[in-house]
Amino acid sequence: MTSISVGKIGSAVYPPGAVVGPRTMSEFQFVWVLRGSAQWRCHNETQELKPGQLLLVRPGMCDRWQWDRRQPTTHGYVYFDLAEPSPSATSNRWPLLRATGDDDPLPAMLRYLLRLDVTSRDDLETAAELVRFALVLFARDPRADGGLVLSATVEAVVQHVLQAWGPSGVARALSLSELSAAASVSPGHLSRVFRDQFGVGPVTAIELLRLARAATLLSQSNLSITAIARSCGFADPEHFSHRFRRAYELPPGRYRQTADAPDPSAPLAAVGLLPVATRLLP
Template identity: 50%
Template sequence: MTCRVVVRFGVAVAHYPPKATYGPRVLDDFEFVWMLSGSARWECGDLDLPLRPGTLLLARPGMRHRFAWDPRRPTAHAYAHFSVPSRGLLPAPDTWPLTRALTPADPMAALCRYLLWLSRTPGPATAERANDMVGCLLDLFVAGPLPSDESVDGLPEHVERLVDHVQSAWRSGSGEARALSLAELATAARVSSGHLSRLFRERFAVGPVAAIELVRLARAATLLQRSNLSVGAVSESCGFANPFHFSRRFSSAYGASPRAYRAASGEADPLEPVVRAGLLPLAHRLLLEDA
């Protein structure tokens, strides 16, 4: 069961001149504070935390805290006060983190922007939606986004360079997800072929050429499920030499021929072999971010 929250009076924005302070005060509810511009220091007991744009703070009931805003320039932050009638599966509040740093791609950053957008039109429907969104924000803040610390953004530098090259190669021409040689991949990654193979096998348990092939096959599996393209056209789109070679490689990875896989009417996950090989971060970059 997800957590349930009740936002007290919507989401608002506060603007401060340089050197302003607030508190000390004792909270009687929960409060999210996220910095929009300027900076601040948040003091609570022995804690003295810097707050900068992109910082999301969660203060809890009973905390006696104080804000000291930027001494040199104006500061703005958004905030929401709320109660938590039901924590759902979340742990006790005293174990919750106090701050998280938001990145542009972070789902929490998107939720914060959406909450600010919602605040433009107050009303019962908006209030109910705000409750839902702050509940989602709290869940993500406490539990963290499900792609854990080793997320899709955490690929090693040499793999990032390789991915950039593969994306460029796939976007060029007809958009065919063509195969790339080990030598070409190693050149893109700026390491030797042998070193690249070792790095891939240590991280993904397969070599770089096999890893890229599994991602190409996942792209093909999606086309088999979600298009009227012939098997031959799918084979060509995903860079295989001919339908026979494609069928043999596809059957090896998915345990069924392309036609049998299509006939199963979407019962299988196209990414299953990729997940099994531990290649989901790589596949995410090549398939989800290559649109």
């Protein structure tokens, strides 16, 4: 991504029912609501904003703001420019609005931005780096393709797995019938949901998560392979070795000794299971 020039940064409080605009933007603006709510309109586009969302307004947009009619609204903002000949060629691929969650670094970055003094050269440089990183996160929001936001069916499976693995700490195998019962759907429906979203069935997905836990223990602990196998729900070390080699193309012993062995998360990333892994793997 190209260099960034940051302009105004700050927060504003609007009385109930206040209106701003129409205005035509000459630069980019990130806007996020801290308290209250707002309605943003641009041409035929309307967005309802509330805390936990980030809006990116582009140069050339003619927009209008209607602030919360019932209570004062506080919002944060930062204006910036991209130092490239045709920034629209890049920005047109970015989303307009994205949600931010508890495990998202964006909220903390935005709070930090509001503490910076743009009259200070050092703070201005820091602001530019923060906005640059915020744009990367904004443009690559994993929610856009089903990332961090799990379907209700997958979420039910995740909750069951957390409960099943929690008491003993052993990442035991879970059958299709057990998982489908936990999600209150038929085994066939659950299999279709997982194959549509991850390309593998639920039992295979859970096994990949167990193997990823094992790969981390192999690279980050001195536990024996037998102990690692048992902690990841494999009673038979030979069966564990066979399944591990199929996922990582190396048997557990060689994986532990190989400096450039695949990252533990590689098989999960290949099928889009990283958002599930963040919930289930410490």
